[in-house]
Amino acid sequence: MADKPRNILICSCEDTMPLAGVTVRRVCADAKVAEGRQFCRAELDRFRKVAATGEPVTVACIQESPLFREVAGETAGAGPIAFVNIRETAGWSKDADAAGPKMAALIAAAAEAAPEVPYVSLESEGVTLIYGKDERAFEAADLLKDHLDITVLLKPEADVTPPRATGFPVVQGSIRAAKGYLGNFELVVDDYAVPRPSSRDALRFGPARNDAVSRCDIVIDLSGGAPLFPAADLRDGYLRADPGDPAAAARLALKARDLTGSFDKPRYVNFSADLCAHARSKIVGCHRCLDLCPTGAITPAGDHVAIDAKICAGCGQCASACPTGAAAYALPPSDALLRKLRTLLYAYAQAGGKQPIVMFHDGAHGLDMVDALARFGDGLPANVLPVEVNEVTQIGLEAIAAAFAYGASAARILTRAKPRHDIAGLYKTIALAEPILFGLGFDGARIATIETDDPDALGDTLRAIAPMDGASKPAAFAAVGNKRELARLALRELHAAAPAPVDLVPLPEGAPFGTIEVNVEGCTLCLSCVSACPTGALGDDPERPMLRFSEDACVQCGLCTATCPEKVIGLKPQIDFRAATALSRIIKQEEPAECIRCGKAFGVKSTVERVVAKLEGKHWMFKDSKKRLDVIRMCEDCRVNAMMEENFDPFAAQARPKLRTSDDYLREREKGEG
Numbered sequence: 001m002a003d004k005p006r007n008i009l010i011c012s013c014e015d016t017m018p019l020a021g022v023t024v025r026r027v028c029a030d031a032k033v034a035e036g037r038q039f040c041r042a043e044l045d046r047f048r049k050v051a052a053t054g055e056p057v058t059v060a061c062i063q064e065s066p067l068f069r070e071v072a073g074e075t076a077g078a079g080p081i082a083f084v085n086i087r088e089t090a091g092w093s094k095d096a097d098a099a100g101p102k103m104a105a106l107i108a109a110a111a112e113a114a115p116e117v118p119y120v121s122l123e124s125e126g127v128t129l130i131y132g133k134d135e136r137a138f139e140a141a142d143l144l145k146d147h148l149d150i151t152v153l154l155k156p157e158a159d160v161t162p163p164r165a166t167g168f169p170v171v172q173g174s175i176r177a178a179k180g181y182l183g184n185f186e187l188v189v190d191d192y193a194v195p196r197p198s199s200r201d202a203l204r205f206g207p208a209r210n211d212a213v214s215r216c217d218i219v220i221d222l223s224g225g226a227p228l229f230p231a232a233d234l235r236d237g238y239l240r241a242d243p244g245d246p247a248a249a250a251r252l253a254l255k256a257r258d259l260t261g262s263f264d265k266p267r268y269v270n271f272s273a274d275l276c277a278h279a280r281s282k283i284v285g286c287h288r289c290l291d292l293c294p295t296g297a298i299t300p301a302g303d304h305v306a307i308d309a310k311i312c313a314g315c316g317q318c319a320s321a322c323p324t325g326a327a328a329y330a331l332p333p334s335d336a337l338l339r340k341l342r343t344l345l346y347a348y349a350q351a352g353g354k355q356p357i358v359m360f361h362d363g364a365h366g367l368d369m370v371d372a373l374a375r376f377g378d379g380l381p382a383n384v385l386p387v388e389v390n391e392v393t394q395i396g397l398e399a400i401a402a403a404f405a406y407g408a409s410a411a412r413i414l415t416r417a418k419p420r421h422d423i424a425g426l427y428k429t430i431a432l433a434e435p436i437l438f439g440l441g442f443d444g445a446r447i448a449t450i451e452t453d454d455p456d457a458l459g460d461t462l463r464a465i466a467p468m469d470g471a472s473k474p475a476a477f478a479a480v481g482n483k484r485e486l487a488r489l490a491l492r493e494l495h496a497a498a499p500a501p502v503d504l505v506p507l508p509e510g511a512p513f514g515t516i517e518v519n520v521e522g523c524t525l526c527l528s529c530v531s532a533c534p535t536g537a538l539g540d541d542p543e544r545p546m547l548r549f550s551e552d553a554c555v556q557c558g559l560c561t562a563t564c565p566e567k568v569i570g571l572k573p574q575i576d577f578r579a580a581t582a583l584s585r586i587i588k589q590e591e592p593a594e595c596i597r598c599g600k601a602f603g604v605k606s607t608v609e610r611v612v613a614k615l616e617g618k619h620w621m622f623k624d625s626k627k628r629l630d631v632i633r634m635c636e637d638c639r640v641n642a643m644m645e646e647n648f649d650p651f652a653a654q655a656r657p658k659l660r661t662s663d664d665y666l667r668e669r670e671k672g673e674g
Contacts, residue, residue, distance in 0.1 A: 004055040004079065006031040008107055009047060010086070011039045011061055017091025020100035027104040027347045028111075031058075040064035047071060051078040058110050060086045060103075084110035088371050089386050093379025101353030102382055108347035112340045117331055118267040120309045122236065124183040124217040125149070126260040131175060132222040133158045136243040140220060141168050143253040148218070148260065154203070155223055156191045162199045170195055172205040173212060178219070178228040181310045182237025182259060187214045187228075218259050222249060231294035231421045234313035236265065268314035268331050268390070269307055275326035275484075276304035277534040277557035285534070285559030288510070289318035289327055294421035316394025317425030323512030323555035324535060325484035331390045334486050338402045338479035344385055345406040349474065355467055357384045358403045361414040362392050365453075369414065372455040384462050393426045397512075398483060400433045400447060401490035405497050407474030410446050410465055417453045432511055436491070436575060441500025444468050471497035488552070488580060495577045504576050511573035514556045516549060519568035520588050523547065525604045529560035529569060539584060545604040546589040551579040595635040597642070602635035 008031050012019050021035045034050070036043045040061065047068060050057055054077045059068055062085040072078040084106050090099040126148040130137050133155045141150045150168040153175070154160065163170075173189035180186050192212035193205035221228060221240040229235045239256055241248040277286040280303055289298050289305060297311035298318060307318070307327065319329040328334060341358070348356050359380075361370070370386060373379055380386065385408075389395065392413050403411050413430075415423060430447055437446045446468070450461050475493035479486055495501050507513060516538075525545045530538045537553035538560060540546055561569045576582075592601035593608040612632055627646055631639050 006056045006058060006111060007050045007053070008033045008058045009036065009039055009050065009060060010034070010103075010107075011036045013061075013087055013091070014038055017087055018096050018100075020103040023100040023104045023351050024107055027108055027351050040067055044071065048075055051075045051081070053077075054079045056080045056082070058082045058084060058107060060084055060107060063087075082110050088374035089380060090382070092374040093382065095379065095382035098382040101348050101351035102385060104351040105344050105348035105353065105385060109340050109344040112336070112343055115332055115336050118270070119264040120267050122182045122263040122265055122310060124237065124260050124263070126218065127151075127216045128218040128220060128256060129153055129185075129187065129214060129216040130220045130222065131155075131228075132243060133224055134243060135160055136222050136246070136249055138163065139246075140222060140249055140253050143250070144256060147257045151214075151216070153189065153214070155225075156208075158203070160203055161201070162195070162203050170203070172203075172208070175223075175228060176210075180237075181235065181308075182263065183217045184310070185216050185219050185237065187216070187219070188212070189214055218256055220252060220256055222252075230296050231313065233420055234295050234315075235311070236263075265310065266314065266331055267309045268312050268316065268329065269309070269319055270328045270330050270333075271307045272326050272328075273301075273304040275324045275534075277324050277326070277555055277559065278305050279303050280532045280534065280559055280563070283532065283559060283562045285532075285557035285562060286323060286555070288321040288323070292317040292321055292422075292425040313421070314391055314394075315421055315425075316391050317423075319483065320394055320396035320429050321425050321512075322483070323557065325482045325487075328483045329390075329394045329396075331394075334396065334398055334483045335479040335481070337387075337389065337399055338486060338490070341387065341399065341403050342406050342476070342479065344387065345403070345408060345474065346476065348385060349407055353383065355383050355409040355469065356407065357381070357462070357465060358408045358411045359384050359386050359414060359450075359462070360389055360392055360395055360399075360411070361386060362390065363388055365416050366392075366414050369453075369455050369458055373459050377456050377459050378463075380459070381462050393421075393423050395426065395429060396483070396487070397429055397432055397436075398487040398490045400429070401436070401487070401494045402479070404437060404442060404446070405471060405475040405477070405490055405494040407470045407497075409468045409470040410444075412447075412462065412465075413449045414458065415449050415451045417451055419451075428510065431508055435507060436494075436505055439502055439505035440495060440498035442468075442498065469499075472499060473497050484555075491575065492577065492580055501577070503578050504574060507573040507575055509573060510556075511575075512555050513575045514554060514571055514573035515551050515576070516554065516560060516587075517570040517572050518547075518587050519566075522566045522568040523588050524566060524607050525588060525590060526565060528563050528565060532559045532563040534559065541589075544589060544592050544601070547587040548584040549587050550584040551576055551582070593633070595638050596630060596633045597638040598635060600635045600638075608633060 010019055010021055019035050021033055025033045039047050048071055051072045052075050056079050062083050065083045072081050086103045086106050090102045128148040128150050130141050130152045137152050141152050144150055145168050152170045154172050155174055156172055171194055173192040175187050176190045177188040189212040190210040191208045193208040196204045196206055219238050222243040224243045227240060229238055232238060232240055239252045241252045279285055294315060295311055295313050297308045298305050316329045318327045345356060392415055433447050452458055475497050477493050527540050530540050535553045535555055537550050539548040556571050556573055591605045593603040593605040594601055612629055616629055631642050634642060
């Protein structure tokens with residue numbers, strides 16, 4: 001059965017913005033487009049009639065989406081409904097008259113289905129620890145004692161008056177270590193002590209002990225000290241405020257009251273342990289995600305890492321940096337983001353738009369900036385296409401490469417002036433993309449961040465971007481595959497669409513693409529590197545001693561360099577666009593050593609002869625016996641047979657001199673004196 005046609009409702013919002021119905025109809029030719037002035041009030045019946053058809057509806061309005069959802073819910077047989085903002089992003093701008101292509105592109109991209117988001121469950125029974133140093137801890141406890149199960153932990157230096165009545169447990173201690181998340185915190189407390197009931201003017205405590213363990217669901221930190229967790233604002237269930245700010249402490253208490261029950265938290269990152277290149281045989285290779293995770297949600301777990309979804313705050317830096325695709329962002333997945341970019345940029349070009357600039361932004365900060373710029377400033381330029389993501393730090397090389405391959409002339413990533421967590425991963429992604437773009441002929445400032453909390457500064461920065469042309473023949477590839485496959489595909493398409501393509505581009509250190517450099521003379525073909533390589537970039541040959549290398553599979557994890565016993569392997573970051581279709585190249589090959597007894601190939605000829613040369617006439621076992629040397633030139637089976645036939649005793653060393661003791665020396669001395 002054919003899909004039902006889509007209905008698109010475009011509103012001028014009481015004539016405060018121009019309509020682009022003609023352009024939208026041209027771009028969305030398979031949809032039914034209706035224009036209006038006030039669909040949310042005077043023309044609400046028009047929406048109700050469209051909803052009653054059961055056909056999909058896209059409403060070009062975000063502000064009144066709750067009303068439209070309510071009406072759709074009351075309408076029998078209503079079909080799916082989607083919303084897209086073309087007012088603040090395009091219509092409310094000094095460039096509104098030229099924003100038709102952008103409106104059409106945003107509406108077209110809104111039809112891309114959003115994948116389902118997986119969730120993890122957090123359970124909290126309201127067991128709360130308030131960690132403080134003064135009366136503020138008691139004030140917060142008084143506010144919460146009727147709603148939560150409260151315990152107050154006072155720092156040892158606290159000077160507080162004993163409460164008239166004990167409404168909640170009070171203990172002393174300092175938190176030395178903390179781990180966990182909402183519903184499952186574990187704290188290690190030193191100087192733990194309980195109060196003396198006879199405390200008069202100030203609380204006095206009994207004998208203290210260390211290494212006490214406290215478990216709770218919620219931690220309220222009013223201690224005024226260093227945070228108990230890295231990226232503390234991102235730790236669910238950990239609430240922290242300055243004890244010197246009564247209003248902040250009160251807001252904290254109100255927030256804590258809502259933290260009981262069951263909570264669904266997005267599983268931001270999907271992880272495949274079998275793809276992870278962290279370690280092999282206890283030798284560490286890739287540690288990019290461990291270096292970037294701001295919350296400590298990632299920990300080593302043998303040959304791979306483990307990501308605790310209940311601690312993960314969803315910054316996505318691990319996914320953007322992961323070279324193998326073991327860690328992949330799920331909100332949305334990379335393929336969904338690339339499909340949205342494809343539709344957005346294709347529709348923009350089809351509508352006649354020129355020199356599109358893609359602006360990635362998050363929902364919390366970016367939407368507020370766009371709204372403020374539209375309401376109180378000049379609005380976004382007509383060629384700036386906003387793309388909302390969950391976190392800007394989730395943007396990986398595959399998204400940047402795809403944006404330019406699809407026709408973007410520039411890309412900007414909007415961040416806060418003071419980010420909530422370290423965004424080093426985003427800077428590394430940009431540092432990786434820049435030489436690739438420049439090497440392919442995309443000159444100028446093509447990719448950069450805009451770090452501001454000022455809407456006017458955002459607008460000025462966007463309007464100051466020099467006009468630049470994008471790809472002369474934009475790609476139209478479909479985004480299919482996992483993250484690593486998407487990155488390879490996007491880069492190949494970018495190379496094909498580039499103004500001045502070249503085959504080889506050097507990359508900065510730490511890049512996930514590159515080759516290896518091997519000191520062939522020092523390589524013994526032990527093939528330790530082959531067994532350590534997690535991606536199959538290094539391989540051997542079952543028929544003869546050989547080391548092969550496939551650059552397209554190399555992720556520059558460094559396990560080969562760390563494993564090589566001769567230390568003759570080095571990494572060389574680069575991207576060779578020929579690697580995807582090139583055959584694996586032979587690094588080194590030698591003649592096999594054939595058993596002198598049965599002719600079986602059992603090793604590397606040069607290695608065997610080198611061992612023979614080192615032992616002949618120099619080691620006591622091989623000084624006078626050619627037969628013993630011949631054993632080295634035999635395979636493992638013949639070697640055993642020869643030793644049995646010749647009765648070789650591997651321990652038949654020359655007789656050791658008799659052990660001499662002090663008595664022997666004394667006896668000889670007595671004889672000499674006699």
